Amino acid sequence: MQVETSEQIEMIRQSARDFAEKHIRPHVMEWDEAQTFPIEMMRAMGEQGFLGVLVPTEYNGAGLGYQEYITVIEEISKVCGSIGLSVAAHNSLCSGHIMKFGNTDQKQRYLSKLATGEYIGAWGLTEPTTGSDAMRMKCVAEREGDHFVINGTKSWITHGISGDIAVVIVRTGEELDSRGMSAFVVERGTPGFSAGKKENKLGMRASETAEIIFDDCRVHQDQMLGAEGEGFIQAMKILDGGRISIAALSLGIAKGAYECSVAYAKQREQFGKPIASFQAIGFKLADMATQITASELLTRKAGYLKDNNMDVIKASAMAKLFASETAVMCGNEAVQIHGGYGYTKEYPAEKFLRDSKLCTIGEGTSEIQKIVISRQLTKEM
Numbered sequence: 001m002q003v004e005t006s007e008q009i010e011m012i013r014q015s016a017r018d019f020a021e022k023h024i025r026p027h028v029m030e031w032d033e034a035q036t037f038p039i040e041m042m043r044a045m046g047e048q049g050f051l052g053v054l055v056p057t058e059y060n061g062a063g064l065g066y067q068e069y070i071t072v073i074e075e076i077s078k079v080c081g082s083i084g085l086s087v088a089a090h091n092s093l094c095s096g097h098i099m100k101f102g103n104t105d106q107k108q109r110y111l112s113k114l115a116t117g118e119y120i121g122a123w124g125l126t127e128p129t130t131g132s133d134a135m136r137m138k139c140v141a142e143r144e145g146d147h148f149v150i151n152g153t154k155s156w157i158t159h160g161i162s163g164d165i166a167v168v169i170v171r172t173g174e175e176l177d178s179r180g181m182s183a184f185v186v187e188r189g190t191p192g193f194s195a196g197k198k199e200n201k202l203g204m205r206a207s208e209t210a211e212i213i214f215d216d217c218r219v220h221q222d223q224m225l226g227a228e229g230e231g232f233i234q235a236m237k238i239l240d241g242g243r244i245s246i247a248a249l250s251l252g253i254a255k256g257a258y259e260c261s262v263a264y265a266k267q268r269e270q271f272g273k274p275i276a277s278f279q280a281i282g283f284k285l286a287d288m289a290t291q292i293t294a295s296e297l298l299t300r301k302a303g304y305l306k307d308n309n310m311d312v313i314k315a316s317a318m319a320k321l322f323a324s325e326t327a328v329m330c331g332n333e334a335v336q337i338h339g340g341y342g343y344t345k346e347y348p349a350e351k352f353l354r355d356s357k358l359c360t361i362g363e364g365t366s367e368i369q370k371i372v373i374s375r376q377l378t379k380e381m
Contacts, residue, residue: 012068016075019048020083028080029345031206035198038206039120039162042086046117050076051090055099059111066241066303070248077252078259081355082206084252085362088245089158089207090114094121097167097183097238101226110165110185122163124154124212125235131156132368134169135178135232139214141170146221148172148184150214153196156362160210161195164188168212169231181231184223192217203354240313241306242363243320247299250323250359254295257327257334257352258288264338264347275337284333292330295323314376321369324359331356 023041031038045051053069055061062068069091077084095114098106113119130136139152150170157166165187173180186193196211226234262285265276275281298319305312331353335342342349360366 006067009067009071012064013071013075015048016050016072019045019050020076020079024076024079024083028206028348028351031080032082032351033205033345035200035205037086037159037162037208038083041083042090042120043117045087046115049115050087051117052095052111052115053091055095055111055115059099059107059115061111061115065307066244067300067307070244070251070299070303073245073248074252074255077249078256080206081249081253081256081352081358082204084249085204085207085358086158088242088249089123090121092242092245093123093158093238094163094165094167096241097123097225097234098185100238101183101230101234102185105222106185106225113164119164120159120162122157122159122166122212123238124157124160124166124168126154126156128153128155128211132365134235135176135181137169137171137175137181139168139170141172141182141184141219143172143221144218147218148182148221148224150184150186150192150217150219152214154212154214155196156199156209157212159208160212161198162208166193166212167225168214169235170214172228172231178232179229181235182228183225183231183234184219185225186214186217186219186223190217190219202357203351204358239363240316243316243369244299244302244306244312246359246363247295247302247316247319247323250320250327250356251292251295251299253352253356253359254288254292254323254327254330257330257349257356258285258292260348260352261285261288261330261334261337264341264349281337284337288330288333291322291326295319295326298322314373317364317369317372317376320359320364321366321373324356325366327356327359328353 049062052061057063141148141150169183172182192215194213196213198210268275302315302319334349338349341347
């Protein structure tokens with residue numbers, strides 16, 4: 001695996017950094033306090049190519065790889081984890097699912113609009129009573145001729161209110177049967193498809209999270225992605241790539257927390273000198289920098305494997321596990337380094353800490369990552 005940075009990645013890094021500084025940073029706390037999802041800003045990101053990084057150029061995407069994608073997510077998340085999360089969910093979950101399992105007609109119909117920001121995408125697997133235990137889902141689709149009628153609720157859905165389309169995995173067969181679920185693309189405005197409660201969250205408050213509700217929602221069989229019964233298996237494959245997204249998101253949050261800590265430690269004086277000169281603070285910065293570097297190497301390795309169509313299950317789980325826990329550590333240490341100021345909204349440290357915790361939960365908890373990793377390890381023995 002190459003670890004040196006290419007000229008193209010540096011150009012993309014600068015582009016994402018410039019966009020984030022101009023269009024995101026001035027509004028970070030405003031959006032966070034009001035829990036505002038800045039949908040027009042998201043559409044502007046589509047115009048810049050950030051919502052279709054992995055989408056082929058034939059569908060109006062940037063046609064780039066995971067190294068470039070990791071870079072975009074990282075740079076945006078250094079400024080605002082909420083926006084980084086929304087970009088990640090849009091790219092890797094909704095667009096990624098259609099790109100990997102959609103037919104030519106579905107790709108032509110949806111990918112171009114998703115890649116340019118004309119459409120905002122959502123993806124639904126989790127339900128109120130089924131998180132990690134997805135095979136017990138209660139959201140059911142029953143066949144009626146050429147249509148399926150969907151009933152049930154999906155929860156914790158990024159863009160559940162504002163999304164123009166949602167890829168949802170619902171039960172079409174028996175409970176606990178891994179071949180008993182199917183994936184559908186459902187368009188906003190379809191009768192029986194509506195948004196439910198918006199979640200009032202600790203962090204990631206500018207990334208909209210809500211229920212989506214199906215009440216006798218009829219969708220044509222042409223809206224199914226892949227074959228009937230493949231939904232759960234598809235979802236697990238999509239999550240393998242999604243974990244790279246969350247690792248990149250975590251990496252950006254960790255770097256943001258670290259950078260604001262270094263800046264503060266160099267200018268804040270106590271006992272007549274900058275606190276950065278004290279060993280207690282220096283050791284915290286050293287630990288942050290070391291774990292960030294390790295997180296980046298794990299994340300870049302997973303991206304390399306994904307770009308080269310190699311088995312990424314273990315690598316993406318390791319990257320997601322380590323980077324997300326690193327983000328929490330860095331957020332916590334950033335608050336500690338800032339002292340009392342770190343506990344106020346005047347400084348960015350508290351938001352990095354609040355945003356970081358979601359990374360250890362979403363798209364598979366840290367505990368689930370350890371299960372995935374351990375199973376892969378025993379397979380290798």
